[in-house]
Amino acid sequence: xxxxxxxxxxxxxxxxxxxxxxxxxxxxxxxxxxxxxxxxxxxxxxxxxxxxxxxxxxxxxxxxxxxxxxxxxxxxxxxxxxxxxxxxxxxxxxxxxx
Amino acid sequence: xxxxxxxxxxxxxxxxxxxxxxxxxxxxxxxxxxxxxxxxxxxxxxxxxxxxxxxxxxxxxxxxxxxxxxxxxxxxxxxxxxxxxxxxxxxxxxxxxxxxxxxxxxxxxxxxxxxxxxxxxxxxxxxxxxxxxxxxxxxxxxxxxxxxxxxxxxxxxxxxxxxxxxxxxxxxxxxxxxxxxxxxxxxxxxxxxxxxxxxxxxxxxxxxxxxxxxxxxxxxxxxxxxxxxxxxxxxxxxxxxxxxxxxxxxxxxxxxxxxxxxxxxxxxxxxxxxxxxxxxxxxxxxxxxxxxxxxxxxxxxxxxxxxxxxxxxxxxxxxxxxxxx
Numbered sequence: 195x196x197x198x199x200x201x202x203x204x205x206x207x208x209x210x211x212x213x214x215x216x217x218x219x220x221x222x223x224x225x226x227x228x229x230x231x232x233x234x235x236x237x238x239x240x241x242x243x244x245x246x247x248x249x250x251x252x253x254x255x256x257x258x259x260x261x262x263x264x265x266x267x268x269x270x271x272x273x274x275x276x277x278x279x280x281x282x283x284x285x286x287x288x289x290x291x292x
Numbered sequence: 293x294x295x296x297x298x299x300x301x302x303x304x305x306x307x308x309x310x311x312x313x314x315x316x317x318x319x320x321x322x323x324x325x326x327x328x329x330x331x332x333x334x335x336x337x338x339x340x341x342x343x344x345x346x347x348x349x350x351x352x353x354x355x356x357x358x359x360x361x362x363x364x365x366x367x368x369x370x371x372x373x374x375x376x377x378x379x380x381x382x383x384x385x386x387x388x389x390x391x392x393x394x395x396x397x398x399x400x401x402x403x404x405x406x407x408x409x410x411x412x413x414x415x416x417x418x419x420x421x422x423x424x425x426x427x428x429x430x431x432x433x434x435x436x437x438x439x440x441x442x443x444x445x446x447x448x449x450x451x452x453x454x455x456x457x458x459x460x461x462x463x464x465x466x467x468x469x470x471x472x473x474x475x476x477x478x479x480x481x482x483x484x485x486x487x488x489x490x491x492x493x494x495x496x497x498x499x500x501x502x503x504x505x506x507x508x509x510x511x512x513x514x515x516x517x518x519x520x521x522x523x524x525x526x527x528x529x530x531x532x533x534x535x536x537x538x539x540x541x542x543x544x545x546x547x548x549x550x551x552x553x554x555x556x557x558x559x560x561x562x563x564x565x566x567x568x569x570x571x572x573x574x575x576x577x578x579x580x581x582x583x584x585x586x587x588x589x590x591x592x593x594x595x596x597x598x599x600x601x602x603x604x605x606x607x608x609x610x611x612x613x614x615x616x617x
Binding site for chain 2: 206207208209210211213214215217218221222224225226228229232233236240249250253254257258261265268
């Protein structure tokens, strides 16, 4: 059987069951992060402004501050997901016994 | 050339500020011009009107939800883009070999997304890519058109039912505007972004989960459903078999919860964006909303990408050999 030349393009095999599940988990987290962080900041800001009578500054400050925080979290989760895919799968109990 | 670019950016920024102030439903008291409207609006503090279900427009005897009009505009943009992008290819003209303009943009999007899907789905990607790329570009366009001036800010002023919260109306030349004072009127916008109406994300989620099952059956045959109703495990497995059977049932239920998570994630993000823009516009109508418009550009892209990637990942999981894990 002829060996493929080094560097020759191969059709990707696609994700395995485990990799697909990890990707789904990571992407689902990324999809919710931004809205949770920003809406949390908005609700907290509105409440603080109402309590302290500082409208609109705390709301504006917190929501503006939440933007880089949510972006950083998105990058963190994406990198964590990529690391989990690249790491070898954990051994099961049965495999350990063997 | 650089000077022209700088002038255009400045004009765009000024235009966005003016639009966010003048066309916002949260406007001023008795303003007669744009500048006066800006001055008055900066001083006004008013709760924006936020409604979760889509508003209905009455055209004769027909009631049309404004989100449907938003969806149709997104569809129209996609159809025009597809026709313009493939014009030379369909005509078999030599210009098609060196893509320019709209064709270049269309090919760039398709090649980028197809490459990504090939990594996720392997050789199956070619068959599944049309559905997944359609999800991506439809959701992207539907999310981004929300940011155009006129969406959710221009419409028909209607009287609110007795006891409901309403605002006062003032004439502004040939049109009327809502003010920050209590009154009896509300705005029914002509256009609303498709994904701020739960029906659209729910429909997309149903298509996504249904097609995942279709692709899985095509790959693995009807035996795919043994994953959910595992009779074989019950027959041969004893206590572990019962556990496998229950796990299968739980996996079947997770397919249903996927519909809920898909629909509410997309709806929640885009609706929250709409609320955020309305609240920030009411708090600080000048300049501040521009930053949040940029954030919504990012969120709109991320949500389109997340929907497509999740569907691709679920298809990869459903079509992979489950027994190997």
